[in-house]
Amino acid sequence: MKQFSRRLWVRASAIGAIGVLAAVLAAVAERFVPFEIPGSIKADSVDTILNIIASSMLAVTTFSLSAMTSAYGSATSNVTPRATKLLIEDTVTQNVLSTFVGSFLYGIVGIVVLQTGAYGDRGRVILFVVTIGVIALIVFQLLRWIDHLTTLGRVGETTSRVEDAAARAIEARRQNPYLGGSPLQDRKGKDADGMTPVKAGSIGYVQHIDMQALSTLAERSGGEIHLSVNPGAFVYDDSTIAYFTSVTAVPEDDIAPEDALRRAVTIGNERDFDQDPRFGLVVLSETAQRALSPAVNDPGTAIDVIGRATRLLSTWAEPVEDQEPQFPRVFVPALTADDLFEDAFMMIARDGAAQVEVQLRLQKSLSALSRLGGSDFRAAARRQATLALSRAEKALPIEADLKRLRDDLSD
Template identity: 30%
Template sequence: MSGKSDPSGTPARAPRPARALDSLRERLRDTFWFAPAVGLVGAFGLWLALSGVDTWIVAHLQEEGAYEELGDLLTFAGDARTIVTTVSAAMMTFIGVVFSISLVAVQMASGQLTPRVVRIFVRSRISKLTLTVFLATFAFSLLVLTSYEGGAEPDPRRVTSAPLLQSLLTLGMVGLSLLLFVAYVSSTLRLMQVGPVLEHLTRESLRALARQPGGAQEEPQPGPGTAKVVHRERAGVLRGVAVARLVRAARRHGVVLRLVPRIGDFVVPGTPVFSVHGGAAPPSSALRRTVSVGVERTPDQDPAFGLRQLSDIALRALSSSVNDPTTAVQCLDRIVQLLAVAVRLPLAPLHHRDRRGEVRLVQQVPGWTALVDLAFEEIRWCAAASPQVTRRLLAGLDDLLLLATEERKEPLRRHRALLVEAVERAVPEAAGRAFALRPDRQGIG
């Protein structure tokens, strides 16, 4: 596959196997406290290290009798003290500005697009890095102030320490903070635009599709179920499963596990989460922490989530309160891009095997018809009266019909026929219907 490309123009790659720390990594990406906490701890550790080095430098110069050089260093440290004091006083105001920009951006994106895009800001690396550096600079500058000894002009013969390297690092962190602030504002302004947000969602969805291992339509299904494993944790959205741990547990107990809900389904305690085939259910200790449940869906193991978000943005754009068909056309561009990739994939139930090649875990994934319905059904209901959207939708369906195999053309033809019927009902004039039913990749350019 290394020499081929998918319809999106991205070189095709072999699916990446799930890693043991994927679940933890995704959970940390959905938090906004981890990176700043690490930054504060790092700032404290760095201050301890540099404080020791500064103390050693002063002691070494005193032992060598280099009091003139030590006096010059103390003068520099005294001059830098004013800057450090100013930084410590102003940095909290700077942090407040960053938070204000973030909240305004999140509010605008949530109102104009969909609340589900808020996670883009929460997971933004530049936002977390900027806040981390700002907080670390503020904490480090306060710690540096405690290293200064009293008196306007300390005696080089009696001084025990001087924050020389600490002051230099503070100045460097201030410069880094200014550069990050410019990068942060640029990134935030970009994420407030429709195009970059749709591109971000599409990239996430393409990565989720690439993670799906190739399945085969003729794979045998497991025999009749012999036991069930019910969900005993909190209620929530099934965000992912630890495939490697489940395969090991199933192999150890000589059974086949079938995941009953799909990734993205809402599960409640007491409902079955695994169907066991070929023996008794593994003990609860073997299946502990193999299922990740959260408050909302994530794209990591959920290839349909990207289509859901794109559809939501298009539906809001087509609502009477927003009335922005151009945004809906942009969403259709990305939807067609995703389906053009998915049309080449097997989209069969995933059969995860152990080292001996025996199937140990069966996982359901959305089929081709389900993806097409998710992409077009709701948009088609709202787009009949918007010729710009109907023209783009027809062009997208025609493009997908050219790419699809014969067995996958039926849902596309069905949606095309239903769209034509909807336009005929919504537009009474023959000329208007003819215009609205003319395929155009730009809608109305």
């Protein structure tokens, strides 16, 4: 439902329906006004205004769609195609375009109803007042849209969106390291023996895991569910996504536990930011990778991405209070620090190995991260720093640059 509500056509349809209702209800509302409204509005006056709204909003909507498409293309070319999803789900863009579409429909329906003579004297006054309100809303959204277009699709703004999405996912996972379930490693020696494996049944990325549905299934069967995957994992038809035990027999008319479990694990063609902290780090890293390509040659963007990734991982390193699992019968594997560091820095270290300025910032960031968090986190930072240095030693063409890098590491 959350992903459905983010689609542009959903919001445009909702606001468009409001515009249609506003035009129709103005004709009905006059019956419920018990007093005479001072002043009189001629039908021609309202008709002229509605015509202006309808014609101008159609042109503005067409232009806005063109500008939006150009921004998506710019983000795809200069950042990464994976970032365009955040632009498509941008609430400002959706609200502005929906307002334009709703105003266009309001104008069209208002003209049609006006020509039928459905508006009386009071109805035309009400329609005129509503029209003034629509004009004010259009002006506000136009000014907002002009300001928004100055940054939409730009590298810095798009990268900030990716960082924000990654930060939300990291904070949510930090607060609930096992998605509200129990840690998989604390199973008191239990393994998959005697448990029923559940295959994915399709090929794609694990986008979302419905922990509430899994918990309900486990409680009804009196058993446990041990997930084998985290959101973001790529699975095949025969990949095992979970193991489960069932103590209580499931009624014959109920859905089979395997099918119910599969329904709770959403598999799609693309990764999603919401439950997948690693995806945000990957998209940031791809942005730096593109900036470091010979065609772009923009080490500044790569250095900026290193700073953003450092902020995100420092958040992950912050301690969190132990909490009782919300879904104790569902066991979830942990995210490892090694995976997070690899997602954030491996591609940057590889593609920026021959650029000393990138390597210097990378080593400084990894050195700072190696002083944070627990032992696993610090060890992962040191391992990534060692790998980055090894790549730099093979790629840096000038001994002076390599000496500078080593000197900075020894400080």
